[in-house]
Amino acid sequence: MKLSLQHVVKRFGTHTVIDDVSLELDGVHCLALIGPSGGGKSTLLRIVAGLEYPTGGTVILNDKPIEYHDEALLRHRRSIGTVFQAFNLFPHMTALKNIMLPLEKVHGRTHDEARDLAEGTLRRFQLLDHAHKRPAELSGGQRQRVAIARAIAIKPQVVLLDEPTSALDPEMTAEVLELIEELKQEGRDLLLVTHEMGFARCLADRVALLANGRIEEFGPPEQIFGAPQSEVTRSFLSRLLKY
Amino acid sequence: MIETWRDLFLAPGGARGDVSPPPLARALNSLFALLVLIGLVWVCLATLPLNWTQAWGDRFDLLKGWLMTVQVTAIALVLSVLLGFLLSLGQRSYFLPLRYFTRFLVEITRCIPLLALIFLVWYGFEGALGIGNQYRLLSGILILTLFESAYISEIFRAGIESVGKTQIESARAIGFTRTQTYRYVIIPQAFRQVLPPLVGQLVSLIKDSSLLSVIAIAEFTQTAQQTTSNNYLTLEDYFVLAVGYLVLTVPISLWSRWLERRFKYET
Numbered sequence: 001m002k003l004s005l006q007h008v009v010k011r012f013g014t015h016t017v018i019d020d021v022s023l024e025l026d027g028v029h030c031l032a033l034i035g036p037s038g039g040g041k042s043t044l045l046r047i048v049a050g051l052e053y054p055t056g057g058t059v060i061l062n063d064k065p066i067e068y069h070d071e072a073l074l075r076h077r078r079s080i081g082t083v084f085q086a087f088n089l090f091p092h093m094t095a096l097k098n099i100m101l102p103l104e105k106v107h108g109r110t111h112d113e114a115r116d117l118a119e120g121t122l123r124r125f126q127l128l129d130h131a132h133k134r135p136a137e138l139s140g141g142q143r144q145r146v147a148i149a150r151a152i153a154i155k156p157q158v159v160l161l162d163e164p165t166s167a168l169d170p171e172m173t174a175e176v177l178e179l180i181e182e183l184k185q186e187g188r189d190l191l192l193v194t195h196e197m198g199f200a201r202c203l204a205d206r207v208a209l210l211a212n213g214r215i216e217e218f219g220p221p222e223q224i225f226g227a228p229q230s231e232v233t234r235s236f237l238s239r240l241l242k243y
Numbered sequence: 244m245i246e247t248w249r250d251l252f253l254a255p256g257g258a259r260g261d262v263s264p265p266p267l268a269r270a271l272n273s274l275f276a277l278l279v280l281i282g283l284v285w286v287c288l289a290t291l292p293l294n295w296t297q298a299w300g301d302r303f304d305l306l307k308g309w310l311m312t313v314q315v316t317a318i319a320l321v322l323s324v325l326l327g328f329l330l331s332l333g334q335r336s337y338f339l340p341l342r343y344f345t346r347f348l349v350e351i352t353r354c355i356p357l358l359a360l361i362f363l364v365w366y367g368f369e370g371a372l373g374i375g376n377q378y379r380l381l382s383g384i385l386i387l388t389l390f391e392s393a394y395i396s397e398i399f400r401a402g403i404e405s406v407g408k409t410q411i412e413s414a415r416a417i418g419f420t421r422t423q424t425y426r427y428v429i430i431p432q433a434f435r436q437v438l439p440p441l442v443g444q445l446v447s448l449i450k451d452s453s454l455l456s457v458i459a460i461a462e463f464t465q466t467a468q469q470t471t472s473n474n475y476l477t478l479e480d481y482f483v484l485a486v487g488y489l490v491l492t493v494p495i496s497l498w499s500r501w502l503e504r505r506f507k508y509e510t
Contacts, residue, residue, distance in 0.1 A: 051415060
């Protein structure tokens with residue numbers, strides 16, 4: 001993945017959430033965004049996802065600048081997969097239908113193609129037995145795995161994961177993290193907002209710590225977690241390790 | 244057990260409150276309640292000097308009126324669901340003239356008694372547009388439609404607003420257009436939410452149609468009034484009238500309750 005953020009700013013009214021963030025990534029497969037709550041991680045992810053307009057600055061993903069107007073953003077969103085913390089799936093349809101719907105209605109696949117693709121994806125993630133269940137009949141972990149399957153099925157250029165395990169208990173968290181690790185091993189490009197520090201440490205190629213809307217530290221995980229340069233990083237990590 | 248007045252009326256919450264009584268107890272108690280009601284009606288009917296034989300002679304008139312009510316409500320039902328849906332979308336429109344026009348229309352319609360609305364619209368339009376008698380029935384149906392659609396639009400609006408923000412976010416993230424988001428995500432979910440209250444509103448629509456009698460539309464109530472002025476059997480005719488409405492409304496009301504229970508457990 002090639003991602004370039006140039007002086008990205010996001011304000012809600014007078015409140016500045018992203019404060020002049022610049023970042024250059026090239027050949028990185030997995031970027032983890034960490035940091036305290038309210039630090040701007042999710043907002044930054046949503047700007048890259050094309051769900052939020054930046055107040056200023058430029059975002060270039062894989063050499064293509066993201067144009068922030070409705071039509072271009074629609075095309076942009078169709079080229080990436082986004083998974084939120086919870087309630088990703090549509091509760092009124094089965095897991096299979098949830099995956100088929102975007103393939104059919106957004107990506108122009110026929111009904112049969114969509115079903116084959118959706119079943120194939122579910123099989124790969126050992127979810128085929130649950131294909132005909134509705135989200136309410138699935139566990140939280142299964143739900144997130146189906147949501148990831150839906151994001152993958154469209155063959156996105158990058159997968160954005162916004163705290164995908166924050167609403168899950170530890171056991172389900174492990175099951176979802178395993179799946180994300182699998183994606184990484186397949187060579188997929190991931191951008192991950194997470195509170196799972198251990199996971200960020202072993203999975204990410206680069207880690208960025210956001211606090212107060214700024215990137216306080218950016219580097220390989222060995223640096224961030226092993227030898228943090230910034231005072232903010234050190235105090236953030238020590239607060240996490242306190243209990 | 245029932246020991247005080249509190250126990251009689253305030254159901255306990257929690258585990259005890261959720262236990263439904265055994266089927267036999269339910270059946271016996273509902274039978275008992277029904278018998279008490281029938282008994283009360285029976286006592287009244289038996290003490291009064293009622294003339295059912297003479298009333299029987301006018302059965303075809305009443306049946307014609309009843310069929311007219313079925314027709315009027317069936318048409319008004321379809322139209323008011325359509326108009327209610329459009330009004331609910333209009334009330335959320337980003338095009339402000341449309342938003343405020345629909346909001347005012349809904350608010351004013353809901354705040355005027357149906358009886359006044361019927362007179363105002365019928366005599367207002369009759370005078371202003373020179374509408375003739377042949378449009379009386381059509382106007383009646385349209386006035387009823389307007390009135391009910393104001394309520395229905397509020398039901399729809401609540402349903403649309405009950406769909407979670409994350410659902411709409413998911414739809415956007417997938418790359419759905421706005422129309423697709425409404426079609427595949429918002430409307431199907433809102434529909435499940437609104438079905439029970441919508442069906443309940445249908446009961447109101449049927450009852451409200453009786454007020455069309457005031458502009459001389461020959462529906463059920465108007466027919467009963469006519470019949471009464473001929474045979475002077477007020478109680479008999481109105482008893483038939485009540486039963487005629489119950490035949491239409493009770494099944495729908497039960498259906499609404501059934502839908503409510505069904506969707507309660509599926510979310």
